[in-house]
Amino acid sequence: xxxxxxxxxxxxxxxxxxxxxxxxxxxxxxxxxxxxxxxxxxxxxxxxxxxxxxxxxxxxxxxxxxxxxxxxxxxxxxxxxxxxxxxxxxxxxxxxxxxxxxxxxxxxxxxxxxxxxxxxxxxxxxxxxxxxxxxxxxxxxxxxxxxxxxxxxxxxxxxxxxxxxxxxxxxxxxxxxxxxxxxxxxxxxxxxxxxxxxxxxxxxxxxxxxxxxxxxxxxxxxxxxxx
Amino acid sequence: xxxxxxxxxxxxxxxxxxxxxxxxxxxxxxxxxxxxxxxxxxxxxxxxxxxxxxxxxxxxxxxxxxxxxxxxxxxxxxxxxxxxxxxxxxxxxxxxxxxxxxxxxxxxxxxxxxxxxxxxxxxxxxxxxxxxxxxxxxxxxxxxxxxxxxxxxxxxxxxxxxxxxxxxxxxxxxxxxxxxxxxxxxxxxxxxxxxxxxxxxxxxxxxxxxxxxxxxxxxxxxxxxxx
DNA sequence: TATTTGATGTGAAACAAATCACAAAATATG
DNA sequence: CATATTTTGTGATTTGTTTCACATCAAATA
Ligand SMILES: NC(=O)c1ccc[n+]([C@@H]2O[C@H](COP(=O)([O-])OP(=O)(O)OC[C@H]3O[C@@H](n4cnc5c(N)ncnc54)[C@H](O)[C@@H]3O)[C@@H](O)[C@H]2O)c1
Ligand SMILES: NC(=O)c1ccc[n+]([C@@H]2O[C@H](COP(=O)([O-])OP(=O)(O)OC[C@H]3O[C@@H](n4cnc5c(N)ncnc54)[C@H](O)[C@@H]3O)[C@@H](O)[C@H]2O)c1
Numbered sequence: 001x002x003x004x005x006x007x008x009x010x011x012x013x014x015x016x017x018x019x020x021x022x023x024x025x026x027x028x029x030x031x032x033x034x035x036x037x038x039x040x041x042x043x044x045x046x047x048x049x050x051x052x053x054x055x056x057x058x059x060x061x062x063x064x065x066x067x068x069x070x071x072x073x074x075x076x077x078x079x080x081x082x083x084x085x086x087x088x089x090x091x092x093x094x095x096x097x098x099x100x101x102x103x104x105x106x107x108x109x110x111x112x113x114x115x116x117x118x119x120x121x122x123x124x125x126x127x128x129x130x131x132x133x134x135x136x137x138x139x140x141x142x143x144x145x146x147x148x149x150x151x152x153x154x155x156x157x158x159x160x161x162x163x164x165x166x167x168x169x170x171x172x173x174x175x176x177x178x179x180x181x182x183x184x185x186x187x188x189x190x191x192x193x194x195x196x197x198x199x200x201x202x203x204x205x206x207x208x209x210x211x212x213x214x215x216x217x218x219x220x221x222x223x224x225x226x227x
Numbered sequence: 228x229x230x231x232x233x234x235x236x237x238x239x240x241x242x243x244x245x246x247x248x249x250x251x252x253x254x255x256x257x258x259x260x261x262x263x264x265x266x267x268x269x270x271x272x273x274x275x276x277x278x279x280x281x282x283x284x285x286x287x288x289x290x291x292x293x294x295x296x297x298x299x300x301x302x303x304x305x306x307x308x309x310x311x312x313x314x315x316x317x318x319x320x321x322x323x324x325x326x327x328x329x330x331x332x333x334x335x336x337x338x339x340x341x342x343x344x345x346x347x348x349x350x351x352x353x354x355x356x357x358x359x360x361x362x363x364x365x366x367x368x369x370x371x372x373x374x375x376x377x378x379x380x381x382x383x384x385x386x387x388x389x390x391x392x393x394x395x396x397x398x399x400x401x402x403x404x405x406x407x408x409x410x411x412x413x414x415x416x417x418x419x420x421x422x423x424x425x426x427x428x429x430x431x432x433x434x435x436x437x438x439x440x441x442x443x444x445x446x447x448x449x450x451x452x453x454x
Numbered sequence: 455t456a457t458t459t460g461a462t463g464t465g466a467a468a469c470a471a472a473t474c475a476c477a478a479a480a481t482a483t484g
Numbered sequence: 485c486a487t488a489t490t491t492t493g494t495g496a497t498t499t500g501t502t503t504c505a506c507a508t509c510a511a512a513t514a
Contacts, residue, residue, distance in 0.1 A: 013428060017424045021408075044408065081431070082427075096326045096330075099322040099325065103323075103422070105406065105423050149426070149429055175429055181248075181249075181269070189436065195332075198418055199315070199333065199338055199376070201240060201418055202416055203338070204307055205400065206375050206376060206399045206416055209416065
């Protein structure tokens with residue numbers, strides 16, 4: 001009945017995030033306008049790609065004049081629904097969960113962890129701005145705040161079971177830090193973040209690079225690791 | 228002089244990690260053999276893809292007989308240099324750094340954080356299995372342990388400066404958790420992990436899914452979010 | 455206002471990745 | 485031992501993504 005839905009975020013979307021981060025920085029520096037090649041230079045992609053990506057997401061500038069940064073950012077905010085607040089829950093207040101609950105960038109981007117949950121009564125006593133609830137109150141809180149997205153930071157062994165609970169409680173998207181492939185119904189979005197794999201990837205590429213040094217191979221590597 | 232090298236790990240490599248995780252689990256369960264469709268079922272890709280990926284990484288099974296799990300895992304260990312130990316350093320023992328330093332999966336996969344560093348003398352007093360050094364000892368330790376890979380968990384504002392220090396000390400690969408694009412020489416591999424983006428991606432896809440429900444759009448979404 | 459300049463936006467072309475289709479090989483079966 | 489069956493491995497094909505090339509438009513200039 002349950003099926004695997006293991007997703008990889010599209011590269012063009014990742015690049016849009018990149019552009020946005022860059023634009024936000026430029027805006028802070030007082031810059032008002034950009035051209036596709038400005039963004040390209042700053043993010044390491046080609047100007048063509050910037051424009052194609054914008055085209056894909058329906059973002060348009062004005063010919064000759066480039067793009068108005070505020071305008072561009074506003075359009076992106078709309079695309080990503082960043083003008084509204086997003087309430088999130090976090091399950092598992094262990095090492096990782098605790099760190100994530102303290103991460104201020106989430107709030108800065110309007111993503112509020114409004115509640116955290118843990119099976120361990122001891123964890124429920126953590127003094128923190130965000131309340132730590134017992135798992136029995138999961139559905140109640142998710143319903144009350146109309147929460148659709150959860151961060152899962154429980155041990156591998158409990159991940160599937162907690163994921164099932166989340167889906168039953170109405171969660172539609174999960175950022176999963178446990179190194180397991182969750183089985184969820186097809187209408188639930190899973191984004192697996194596997195930090196071991198991220199580290200291993202780097203080790204893999206570093207080895208590849210050191211094995212056969214020289215520019216020829218650098219180029220091959222670059223092909224392998226496209227932006 | 229410095230240039231941006233912002234990489235995205237190739238999807239085929241990500242899938243190999245997926246297969247390996249699956250194989251490890253099957254092995255633990257006492258299974259000895261797999262077919263491409265076994266792996267495919269478990270990981271949500273197609274059997275063709277599994278075989279093509281194996282082909283790309285030079286892994287071969289035997290016709291009709293499928294693949295011997297131990298053999299397969301050994302081949303993968305070789306590809307990923309997992310038979311040897313990998314010494315790593317971690318910079319920034321704040322919320323995230325502390326969590327990462329306690330993550331046992333790194334050790335299980337032969338990736339040992341042998342030293343951590345922090346600018347804050349208070350952090351250097353953290354009682355932990357892994358020593359916390361002052362930044363002044365960075366080069367000394369990196370040289371002593373012949374370390375090539377670092378995890379960067381310092382604030383956004385210091386990330387570039389610390390990255391420069393790491394590169395000067397001989398680091399060739401960095402997993403960067405700060406939401407900035409580091410400028411490094413082309414022979415240094417950067418893997419940016421941006422948890423805000425990961426969360427936002429999920430919000431984006433959940434919205435997309437809810438906006439226009441129904442199976443037709445589910446299919447479109449799947450195209451957007453390929454395995 | 456006409457002309458030049460410079461950047462966008464987008465089809466077309468080139469390239470890359472995934473799927474298909476089937477020959478080849480290993481095993482099972484009669 | 486010949487034949488049927490099953491699964492791999494890989495060219496061929498399709499599908500998707502990036503790069504190229506240039507028409508188009510907006511602004512600057514004369
Ligand atoms: N620590 C890290 O840096 C790190 C890095 C990457 C991935 N991860 C992954 O994140 C997850 C958490 O890692 P961690 O190091 O924080 O582990 P941890 O053991 O420190 O924390 C896990 C927390 O989950 C709680 N928990 C256990 N079962 C539960 C359940 N059924 N319902 C609710 N809560 C439950 C525990 O009480 C604990 O507080 C693991 O899957 C791990 O593999 C951790
Ligand atoms: N907390 C999280 O869950 C989280 C999640 C994703 C990304 N991040 C990113 O990871 C980084 C660290 O986040 P955090 O929450 O752990 O922050 P933090 O402030 O808790 O920790 C940062 C640590 O880096 C140390 N530091 C500062 N400047 C330094 C320097 N020049 N050299 C060495 N050490 C230095 C500080 O003393 C501190 O201990 C940030 O870039 C953040 O954006 C954090």
